[in-house]
Structures are given as structure tokens and as C-alpha cells.
Amino acid sequence: ACRNGGEEFVIVLTNTSLKDAVCRAEQFRISFEAMRISVGEDELSATLSIGVATFPEHGLTGESILHNADNALYKAKGTGRNSVVTA
Numbered sequence: 001a002c003r004n005g006g007e008e009f010v011i012v013l014t015n016t017s018l019k020d021a022v023c024r025a026e027q028f029r030i031s032f033e034a035m036r037i038s039v040g041e042d043e044l045s046a047t048l049s050i051g052v053a054t055f056p057e058h059g060l061t062g063e064s065i066l067h068n069a070d071n072a073l074y075k076a077k078g079t080g081r082n083s084v085v086t087a
Contacts, residue, residue: 008073010066018054018086025050025084033082047082049073058087 004010011028013021029048037044051072059065068087076085 004066008070010069016054018052018057021052021054022084022086025052029082029084049076049081050084051076051087052084053087 001009001011013024016024029050032046032048035045051069051074053059053065053069053072055065058068072085072087076083079085
């Protein structure tokens with residue numbers, strides 16, 4: 001996992017099918033949504049929007065896969081956030 005911009009992170013899963021990658025992304029999303037952080041009298045929470053792309057379905061190079069995952073991420077953000085979208 002690595003940071004890829006202000007609020008964007010990349011997680012690379014090797015030898016993982018699209019179905020399994022989406023399942024893992026949903027697990028991340030659900031776990032993240034359930035977390036709460038107390039700050040004084042306030043409780044903070046956040047959600048995740050996730051774009052998923054896999055080799056070779058969504059690209060043959062790392063660059064093209066990352067580009068397609070990024071496009072899927074923006075689709076997730078555009079459709080109400082807190083979701084997982086495939087390329």
C-alpha cells in the first residue's frame with residue numbers, strides 16, 4: 001500500500017481475481033466506515049470510495065491499470081461515495 005496523492009492510496013494485490021479484489025475492497029470499505037474516533041466531545045467517522053482494476057481485464061501495464069482504477073474511483077465518488085466501483 002502507498003499514498004498516491006492527497007487523499008488517494010494504492011493497494012496492490014498480486015494473483016487476485018477481480019471478484020476477490022472487489023470482495024477485499026468491500027471489506028476495507030465496511031471496516032473503515034465502522035471506525036469511530038473520539039475528539040473531545042465529538043465523534044468522527046469517514047467513508048471510502050474505491051476504484052478497482054485488474055490485470056489483464058483493465059490493462060496490460062501498471063500505468064493503464066492505475067489509470068483505469070483512478071477512473072473507477074472517480075465514478076465511485078460521483079455516484080454518492082462510500083462504494084466500490086470496477087473499471
